[in-house]
Amino acid sequence: MFRRKTKANYPYAVARVRGKKRTLIKREDYSKLMMMELPEISRFLGETNYQKEMVDLGGRFDGVDLIEHATYRSMARNFRSVLDFSEGELKEMISAYLSRWDYWNVKVILRGKSFGADRDSVAEDLVPAGNMDEAYLEKLNSMGCCEDIIEELERRLHTKFPEEAVQAYKQLGKLSGIEDHLDRIHYQRLLDSIKPSTRPKRLFLNYIKREIDTSNLETIIMLKADNVCAEDIMRYVLDGGLQIDKNRATQLANAESVKAMADEMAGLDFYEDIKPALEEEEISPRKVVDALHRYRIRETEKFSHLYPLSVIPVIDYMVHKKLEVDNLRIIARGRVSGLDPETVKGLLVI
Amino acid sequence: MDAGLIAIGAGLAVGLAGLGTGMSQRDIGAAAVGAMIEDESLFGKGLILTVIPETIVIFGLVLGILLFTTI
Numbered sequence: 432m433f434r435r436k437t438k439a440n441y442p443y444a445v446a447r448v449r450g451k452k453r454t455l456i457k458r459e460d461y462s463k464l465m466m467m468e469l470p471e472i473s474r475f476l477g478e479t480n481y482q483k484e485m486v487d488l489g490g491r492f493d494g495v496d497l498i499e500h501a502t503y504r505s506m507a508r509n510f511r512s513v514l515d516f517s518e519g520e521l522k523e524m525i526s527a528y529l530s531r532w533d534y535w536n537v538k539v540i541l542r543g544k545s546f547g548a549d550r551d552s553v554a555e556d557l558v559p560a561g562n563m564d565e566a567y568l569e570k571l572n573s574m575g576c577c578e579d580i581i582e583e584l585e586r587r588l589h590t591k592f593p594e595e596a597v598q599a600y601k602q603l604g605k606l607s608g609i610e611d612h613l614d615r616i617h618y619q620r621l622l623d624s625i626k627p628s629t630r631p632k633r634l635f636l637n638y639i640k641r642e643i644d645t646s647n648l649e650t651i652i653m654l655k656a657d658n659v660c661a662e663d664i665m666r667y668v669l670d671g672g673l674q675i676d677k678n679r680a681t682q683l684a685n686a687e688s689v690k691a692m693a694d695e696m697a698g699l700d701f702y703e704d705i706k707p708a709l710e711e712e713e714i715s716p717r718k719v720v721d722a723l724h725r726y727r728i729r730e731t732e733k734f735s736h737l738y739p740l741s742v743i744p745v746i747d748y749m750v751h752k753k754l755e756v757d758n759l760r761i762i763a764r765g766r767v768s769g770l771d772p773e774t775v776k777g778l779l780v781i
Numbered sequence: 782m783d784a785g786l787i788a789i790g791a792g793l794a795v796g797l798a799g800l801g802t803g804m805s806q807r808d809i810g811a812a813a814v815g816a817m818i819e820d821e822s823l824f825g826k827g828l829i830l831t832v833i834p835e836t837i838v839i840f841g842l843v844l845g846i847l848l849f850t851t852i
Binding site for chain 1: 820
């Protein structure tokens with residue numbers, strides 16, 4: 432009756448994630464990394480906060496595989512540690528945010544199974560940073576076929592996959608419908624779980640809505656560039672955005688080309704950031720999407736300073752950690768493929 | 782009667798200042814410990830920042846003593 436609800440420990444958690452963020456690889460180090468050979472990159476990472484994973488996995492993997500596995504595993508460990516030391520509503524919000532990794536892992540398992548990858552190689556690509564523990568992921572991974580996994584997911588997630596998506600997979604082997612449904616329920620449940628009763632929760636809700644906006648715009652731009660018709664594009668657009676609602680998304684999807692979308696986007700917050708990429712003679716959808724990513728990162732960083740006692744600094748750290756891992760993987764893969772440093776630099780989001 | 786009110790005032794000055802100090806030190810202390818866990822070299826800075834709110838209770842104490850001496 433008198434049990435007190437655990438309060439969120441914002442000062443402690445934010446100070447810790449700020450400390451963790453300071454240990455991330457610095458901007459100037461990326462130029463050095465791009466000049467290094469693979470063994471040098473591994474050695475460099477062995478001296479940073481990837482040391483534990485580089486040592487642990489050093490006996491099983493080498494080269495680019497070692498870097499890929501060590502970076503993912505380090506990310507999962509760090510995210511779980513953040514979840515462990517947070518309390519109260521902060522823990523609830525972080526847990527909701529990390530649920531994206533559950534959907535990521537499920538997609539990895541489904542893709543692995545449909546392409547005939549063996550159990551071990553699928554297990555190595557999982558990032559157990561979400562709410563599904565390793566034992567459950569292993570259970571999914573050990574199932575014989577995608578149909579069994581889909582059935583199990585319907586039970587666990589209390590959802591029903593659309594019949595057409597299941598049929599498209601069974602007959603044509605297409606997973607896009609299943610994946611689209613997973614994305615949809617992920618964001619829908621995330622939005623439903625955040626009750627905007629306190630200021631930090633309102634900030635978190637707005638952050639997720641902004642994320643949906645940029646994610647929708649990314650989808651529309653990429654599909655528009657591939658000349659997909661508006662009706663098909665709208666099937667992949669998520670509900671719940673802050674600035675891009677269904678009407679706006681329909682307007683954008685009905686635009687003649689990516690260039691023609693520019694006028695429709697004039698009033699949006701991120702227009703100024705993507706404007707240079709849209710004004711180029713030959714529009715590259717990749718550049719527009721990269722500009723959107725940079726906008727999202729900058730906004731998260733800005734809000735983390737504006738609202739230090741909220742969940743935003745924690746998300747800011749997680750976004751930067753994920754970015755670091757992606758950048759390291761690009762550099763490692765780029766070196767193996769023999770790409771020149773300038774091309775690799777163009778692929779990085781720093 | 783006056784002496785009693787002064788004594789209550791002195792008590793409130795020290796007590797409320799102590800409460801304010803405690804409230805601010807709770808958050809600063811938690812943040813300092815969090816920062817130190819990630820980087821031990823921040824011990825000195827953390828300690829200094831944690832004791833800064835002590836000034837509030839010192840002001841309260843000085844005020845309390847000044848009031849008490851007037852009795």
